[in-house]
Amino acid sequence: MTSPSTALLTDHYELTMLSSALRDGTADRPCVFEVFARRLPDGRRYGVVAGTGRLLAAIEAFRFGEAELSQLAAAGVVDREALDWLADYEFTGEVDGYPEGELYFPGSPILTVRAPFAAGVVLETLALSVLNHDSAIASAAARMVTAANGRRMIEMGSRRTHEEAAVACARAAYLAGFTATSNLEAGRRWGIPTAGTSAHAFTLLHDSEAAAFRAQVDKLGAGTTLLVDTYDITQGIATAVQVAGPELGAVRIDSGDVGPLARQAREQLDSLGARNTKIVVSGDLDEFAIAALRAEPVDAYGVGTSLVTGSGAPTAGMVYKLVEVDGRPVAKRSSHKESRGGRKGALRRYKQTGTAVEEVVYQAGARPQPGEHDRELQIPLLRAGQQVDGLPTIEQSRDRLRQALVSVPWEGLKLSHGEPAIPTVFG
Amino acid sequence: MTSPSTALLTDHYELTMLSSALRDGTADRPCVFEVFARRLPDGRRYGVVAGTGRLLAAIEAFRFGEAELSQLAAAGVVDREALDWLADYEFTGEVDGYPEGELYFPGSPILTVRAPFAAGVVLETLALSVLNHDSAIASAAARMVTAANGRRMIEMGSRRTHEEAAVACARAAYLAGFTATSNLEAGRRWGIPTAGTSAHAFTLLHDSEAAAFRAQVDKLGAGTTLLVDTYDITQGIATAVQVAGPELGAVRIDSGDVGPLARQAREQLDSLGARNTKIVVSGDLDEFAIAALRAEPVDAYGVGTSLVTGSGAPTAGMVYKLVEVDGRPVAKRSSHKESRGGRKGALRRYKQTGTAVEEVVYQAGARPQPGEHDRELQIPLLRAGQQVDGLPTIEQSRDRLRQALVSVPWEGLKLSHGEPAIPTVFG
Numbered sequence: 001m002t003s004p005s006t007a008l009l010t011d012h013y014e015l016t017m018l019s020s021a022l023r024d025g026t027a028d029r030p031c032v033f034e035v036f037a038r039r040l041p042d043g044r045r046y047g048v049v050a051g052t053g054r055l056l057a058a059i060e061a062f063r064f065g066e067a068e069l070s071q072l073a074a075a076g077v078v079d080r081e082a083l084d085w086l087a088d089y090e091f092t093g094e095v096d097g098y099p100e101g102e103l104y105f106p107g108s109p110i111l112t113v114r115a116p117f118a119a120g121v122v123l124e125t126l127a128l129s130v131l132n133h134d135s136a137i138a139s140a141a142a143r144m145v146t147a148a149n150g151r152r153m154i155e156m157g158s159r160r161t162h163e164e165a166a167v168a169c170a171r172a173a174y175l176a177g178f179t180a181t182s183n184l185e186a187g188r189r190w191g192i193p194t195a196g197t198s199a200h201a202f203t204l205l206h207d208s209e210a211a212a213f214r215a216q217v218d219k220l221g222a223g224t225t226l227l228v229d230t231y232d233i234t235q236g237i238a239t240a241v242q243v244a245g246p247e248l249g250a251v252r253i254d255s256g257d258v259g260p261l262a263r264q265a266r267e268q269l270d271s272l273g274a275r276n277t278k279i280v281v282s283g284d285l286d287e288f289a290i291a292a293l294r295a296e297p298v299d300a301y302g303v304g305t306s307l308v309t310g311s312g313a314p315t316a317g318m319v320y321k322l323v324e325v326d327g328r329p330v331a332k333r334s335s336h337k338e339s340r341g342g343r344k345g346a347l348r349r350y351k352q353t354g355t356a357v358e359e360v361v362y363q364a365g366a367r368p369q370p371g372e373h374d375r376e377l378q379i380p381l382l383r384a385g386q387q388v389d390g391l392p393t394i395e396q397s398r399d400r401l402r403q404a405l406v407s408v409p410w411e412g413l414k415l416s417h418g419e420p421a422i423p424t425v426f427g
Numbered sequence: 428m429t430s431p432s433t434a435l436l437t438d439h440y441e442l443t444m445l446s447s448a449l450r451d452g453t454a455d456r457p458c459v460f461e462v463f464a465r466r467l468p469d470g471r472r473y474g475v476v477a478g479t480g481r482l483l484a485a486i487e488a489f490r491f492g493e494a495e496l497s498q499l500a501a502a503g504v505v506d507r508e509a510l511d512w513l514a515d516y517e518f519t520g521e522v523d524g525y526p527e528g529e530l531y532f533p534g535s536p537i538l539t540v541r542a543p544f545a546a547g548v549v550l551e552t553l554a555l556s557v558l559n560h561d562s563a564i565a566s567a568a569a570r571m572v573t574a575a576n577g578r579r580m581i582e583m584g585s586r587r588t589h590e591e592a593a594v595a596c597a598r599a600a601y602l603a604g605f606t607a608t609s610n611l612e613a614g615r616r617w618g619i620p621t622a623g624t625s626a627h628a629f630t631l632l633h634d635s636e637a638a639a640f641r642a643q644v645d646k647l648g649a650g651t652t653l654l655v656d657t658y659d660i661t662q663g664i665a666t667a668v669q670v671a672g673p674e675l676g677a678v679r680i681d682s683g684d685v686g687p688l689a690r691q692a693r694e695q696l697d698s699l700g701a702r703n704t705k706i707v708v709s710g711d712l713d714e715f716a717i718a719a720l721r722a723e724p725v726d727a728y729g730v731g732t733s734l735v736t737g738s739g740a741p742t743a744g745m746v747y748k749l750v751e752v753d754g755r756p757v758a759k760r761s762s763h764k765e766s767r768g769g770r771k772g773a774l775r776r777y778k779q780t781g782t783a784v785e786e787v788v789y790q791a792g793a794r795p796q797p798g799e800h801d802r803e804l805q806i807p808l809l810r811a812g813q814q815v816d817g818l819p820t821i822e823q824s825r826d827r828l829r830q831a832l833v834s835v836p837w838e839g840l841k842l843s844h845g846e847p848a849i850p851t852v853f854g
Contacts, residue, residue: 009590011609013623024642071615128586159555160742162592163436185435188498196440201749204757215451315587322628330631
């Protein structure tokens with residue numbers, strides 16, 4: 001895979017700040033920047049960190065080559081002094097953060113960047129774009145996975161979001177526990193299992209539904225999933241079993257009131273001897289619809305729009321704030337948007353039973369004595385700009401989230417609006 | 428600019444359909460696919476077509492090279508026959524559609540693709556990803572531009588969406604009438620004006636607000652925009668004028684109740700002799716907040732989150748449907764999700780005064796006699812797979828939308844929830 005430069009995925013003002021700071025000598029002041037969310041999306045009880053793996057690769061690709069520099073010169077964004085600085089730019093600072101798949105709460109220090117001002121400020125937009133997008137999707141996905149209660153989940157929302165965002169959505173959904181994605185590029189780029197068989201168009205292409213099913217079964221085998229709702233569902237199921245035999249892998253229902261339809265389909269399949277044929281439902285499902293289908297004989301869910309739009313919360317609202325300059329805490333003070341200055345760490349307190357109790361966010365210089373059941377939350381990510389050895393794989397992040405969700409107090413897993421599952425305590 | 432392949436930005440099932448259709452000989456049947464929206468997002472009165480320009484380039488880059496083919500082979504998505512077909516794939520069909528900047532309504536045939544089944548079906552996901560995303564953003568942006576009533580609009584939402592979606596958002600916002608974007612890559616890729624000066628971090632970096640302002644003015648000149656709300660706004664404005672003089676370009680307020688704050692700022696600036704200093708406001712603005720500020724002395728708006736999330740409607744909900752096979756209309760029939768079969772055209776009817784009256788969607792073979800004030804809506808986009816000469820530029824699309832909005836009945840421009848501005852009539 002080529003790594004095109006990510007350097008211009010940046011807001012104009014970062015480079016004008018750089019330019020002004022180079023001029024007056026403040027560009028080299030040692031700084032600490034912190035990524036956190038002031039609050040969770042309305043009514044949400046936890047957030048899921050995702051995107052860190054993508055971000056670290058994007059930081060490595062944050063280099064200004066000839067193409068980027070000549071564009072900045074031509075557009076008059078910055079002057080020669082800044083261009084020279086950018087030409088040599090390579091991030092060599094330190095980054096710590098919550099690993100992917102970790103839960104976060106209001107004020108959790110999700111990412112901490114230590115670098116001279118100029119080196120750190122230019123990463124603001126890129127860091128936030130990646131983390132805000134991927135975490136929003138993973139947070140919604142985790143609720144859906146919880147609602148599905150162990151049933152298979154297939155992400156199929158690519159068509160409802162930007163074509164590159166779609167690839168990141170597939171990754172975030174998988175990290176959150178989805179089984180597979182429809183997105184082929186996510187298969188290539190991230191090794192995520194892909195799935196899919198046919199759309200209504202394939203049935204409509206053929207002279208009859210039976211001919212379409214026959215073509216598909218001939219090619220993909222009887223274990224395939226046949227889409228049975230192009231015309232009449234009962235007839236569609238009958239035809240499907242007739243063509244594929246009782247070894248038919250699955251039927252998919254993509255429209256209508258899927259609860260009763262799934263029940264009817266199950267009865268019909270059983271009566272036809274297709275007792276092992278699975279039922280896949282799709283079409284405008286979100287975590288609430290998935291939960292409502294819990295008592296129905298559904299084997300797998302296909303989820304699209306609601307996943308890629310964060311099910312009502314399409315962005316995570318994280319900010320990237322300067323919290324320390326030359327070792328002293330700094331913070332904006334003019335309004336409700338106040339921040340807490342100073343470099344911070346975080347640990348999560350647990351009961352002896354393993355249930356999480358609170359998120360403790362502390363000043364880096366004043367780490368509380370960790371209790372027996374406390375867990376430190378940040379891990380080292382970049383040292384001297386290089387990825388630390390042994391960073392979690394996507395599979396490990398998936399496991400991490402699965403375990404983290406088990407530790408949440410039971411109210412915290414409710415889908416209804418509520419307070420964060422555990423309070424954040426600023427120590 | 429390099430053109431990496433877009434071929435895997437595709438759902439798995441498109442290639443399994445291809446594979447099955449190659450097997451039974453239906454792959455070459457002449458087909459017509461249509462992109463349309465069954466409805467507008469809840470309460471919206473019009474949609475704005477955007478993304479077509481990006482899509483045409485993405486179709487040109489939809490080629491399966493060695494990297495793509497070996498991935499598909501390794502993952503077992505399709506067999507050798509399909510791989511061979513994909514290796515030779517290049518879209519050579521015909522595409523017509525609504526030009527960018529055109530309004531659309533429920534059922535408008537936004538894009539019509541004529542090609543053999545296999546050649547057309549593989550473009551479904553890519554076409555929808557691009558059009559659903561960009562049209563959602565442009566539709567929200569147009570409402571904001573209307574609400575701003577001629578004042579400058581700066582798009583600064585990159586940090587709230589996927590890093591590549593951000594570039595497309597900047598493009599869609601500009602197309603809809605925004606003045607500039609913060610996104611540097613949008614400047615490079617699409618020639619969109621970029622803007623930005625400084626963030627709170629720049630003030631916090633310095634020993635005093637005055638030192639920060641001095642550094643910025645020294646570098647960017649007195650015509651720059653100073654961010655005055657890091658500490659106390661009144662003091663910030665006094666310091667800004669002291670440092671830059673009454674020629675100060677603008678002050679930016681990013682927090683608090685910006686209406687009263689803008690009024691106070693205007694009075695203070697005037698009293699300091701800075702009568703030409705502009706006031707820029709930003710921070711959680713959407714079309715409603717922008718409209719509410721109409722009576723305030725605001726000169727420009729910076730809009731972020733609400734723009735890139737489509738202000739409540741992050742996707743346009745368009746679908747890509749097979750409507751014709753071998754010259755006969757086809758349509759799904761099992762539910763409320765019914766579609767109208769057959770290739771279609773569309774024209775918009777206007778009163779003599781230039782006000783739009785209705786959207787007429789007709790069967791391609793039965794075009795109604797166009798009246799004196801009717802306007803045909805689709806234009807040719809691709810012929811034998813090649814972009815038609817003289818396709819609209821972004822500037823022309825911007826003009827098209829401006830004119831289209833003037834033609835909408837006045838109720839259609841209200842921000843409140845309501846019916847589509849004009850009805851769609853199926854002729």
